[in-house]
Amino acid sequence: MQAHHVETANGRCRVRVYQGGAGPDLLYLHGAGGLFPDDPFLAALAGRYRVHAPLLPGYEDSEGAEHLRTMLDVTLHGFDVMEALGLERPLLAGHSMGGMIAAEMAAVAPMAVDRLVLLCPAGLWYDRAPMPDIFAKLPFELPGLLFHDAAMGSTMLTAGLDLDDPAFLSEFMIGNARRLGMAGKLLFPIPDRGLKDRLYRIRARTALVWGAEDRLIPQDPYAAGFANGIRGATLTAIPQAGHMVQYERPEETLAAIAAIA
Template identity: 55%
Template sequence: MKSRFLTLKPSGARIQIVEAGKGKDLLYLHGAGGHMPNDPLIAALASKYRVVAPLLPGYGQSTGEDGVRDMLDVTLHALDVLEALNLKKPIVVGHSMGGMVAAEMAAIAHTEVTKLCLLAPAGLWLDDHPIADIFSKLPYELPGLLFHDSKAGQKLLTSGVNMEDPEFLNEFLVMNARRLGMAGKILFPIPDRGLAQRLYRITAKTLIVWGREDVLIPPVYGDAFKRAISKSRLVRIAKAGHAVGQERPAAVLKVIRDFF
């Protein structure tokens, strides 16, 4: 994987772009936690596609978060990045918060987004199935929320570092404050910014993927997305939690290749 930077006009935001692989273009939009260390999903996708993975303002070395205030700003920012990247009819893949953004992009820009893959997307709220508040969680609680296999998930999140080590914890909290400050604009207090009323506008061929053991956003949300998007297929992957792409990267790659 390599990084480069893109400066958006007229805002001047400097956006970090992670790229890997060769083949058909695939745009990947990350979740609220950003990219994981040596992200297994990006690595798997890069074995068959040219993966282009921008980091939202407030993540990594991307700047410009002060100019992004709400869901519309985030969506238009993502569309501006897509246009500036000059990709050729990419598959747009979004995980969790990134799936929420990808769905908004497809609802607004029919011609720019024609192939859409939503990995356990946020964006809906079902009163009978509340979503856990990630903003109130401490680092050691995250593996159990994100992964079916929490021990393996902890290793992925930390590259094997002890999550209770004070040095790691200090660095994590500083970095997380910036990331969640950005994510909170569209996810806090609940991840509902009216997407349910716009999903009918999506005309892209859409693949929805969910981990069967997702405890953060329960799999029943997959059925809600499936009902609302006309040209969609829902696939559930066994032995996978919310971070379905990172926990089962080969399985996710297979369903994407089979569908598109």
Template identity: 45%
Template sequence: MTGSGVENGTPRSRVLQLGVERPAVEVLEAGEGAPLVFLHGAGGVPAWEGVLPLLAGQYHVYAPLLPGFGQSTGLDYLQDQFDLFLHGFDVIEALGIERPYLVGESLGGWIAAEMAALRPRDVGRLALAAPIGLWRDESPVEDLFGHMVHEMVPLLFHDPTGPAAQRMLALTQLYSDKDDRSEEQIETLIALARGFRTAAKFLFPVPEHGLEHRLWRITAPTLVLWGEGDRFVAPCYAEIFGEKVGGACVRMIPDAGHLIGLERPQPYADAVLAWGRGER
């Protein structure tokens, strides 16, 4: 994952030390131009693919890894979700960025929305791709921790037979009962387990912590993207974000499930880049 350059397809990895007895943060970055901070979902950033190299064609993309992912530490340092949101600003400040374009998807979308609500003057522009964080009993968010790993693929992708879905399905085979795993596969399993521990700390048992009552505080121009075929977080939540965030623009992506950035990266990137130019 490391590289000597900051090419669109070959990110550079570096580790930021936030201070004495404070977390270390691995940051992947690529591209040139204005800063765009990308907050990943519960799956982390397993590869620099999908929407990320497309965004890096126009922006200097920074993708900090949450505690427990990659080389990022400090999960025990974060006591609750508000520590998590403030940690996001600590990372941005350590990068020397002011009022960035903040893009978050799923878990990262929730974090980005909360950050924009808590410190609205510190977010210049906001794009949320299928964020979690809201709840309706009639359309409950799927339980990330209540399914076998292979059962998640049809929930996360509009087309479970597509190439991105099949790559994820192949990854789930690592969880099968076998003794011939390579050292690299074992390391991948350990990394996935660490990442899911982070997600569980803040999302279990219900991924709802009052965000809906804070959405009105967001003042950054906000784009909300949702896959029309999202079976993990129902598309009806896009309407709620659109209603609660003043002036928000909602875009539905056809032929996309929850993981828009992997399944339909081009329309996702086109929308985010157009929003960055001030287009609706």
């Protein structure tokens, strides 16, 4: 994947975008953790699509978080990025927080999004199944929360470094503060910004993909909430996968995307 920067709305935000591959355009919106270095799922997508993966302000060197105060600001920012990249009606895919943003985009402008993929999306809330507070989690708690295979998760999240190493912890905490500063506007204290009352507006062909063992946003009841709210949405529950389903089961995830692409 190649990286470059684009400016939106005459310099309102300056964001890093990873691009690569060939084929139909696919705009990928990341979750609260951002993207991995040499992200393996983006590489897998690039084998089938022309991938465009912008980083929200607050992630790596993307700038302009001060302009994104509300859910509507972030939703419109998604369209600003699309315009800056010269994209028209790409396949829109988002994971977790990125799925929340993608769903909002499809609801706000239903004629502008005709294909939508939501990977374990955030955005709903059920008191009977509260989502864990990711803002209160320490690094060693995240692999088991996000991955079905906690050992794999630990390796991916740390790039093989020691979770107890002071240098790693310092770098992690500094980077995480910037990332969660942006993500907190959408997810803290709960990720309910009224999306459930807008899902009916989505007209895109929609594929929902869920890790059957997701411990952060459990399939029951959240998958059903999205499936019932979006007309005609299909749901693929992938076994032996957690919240990071696209990394644990990339081929099954790609197959679910291909079904609507």
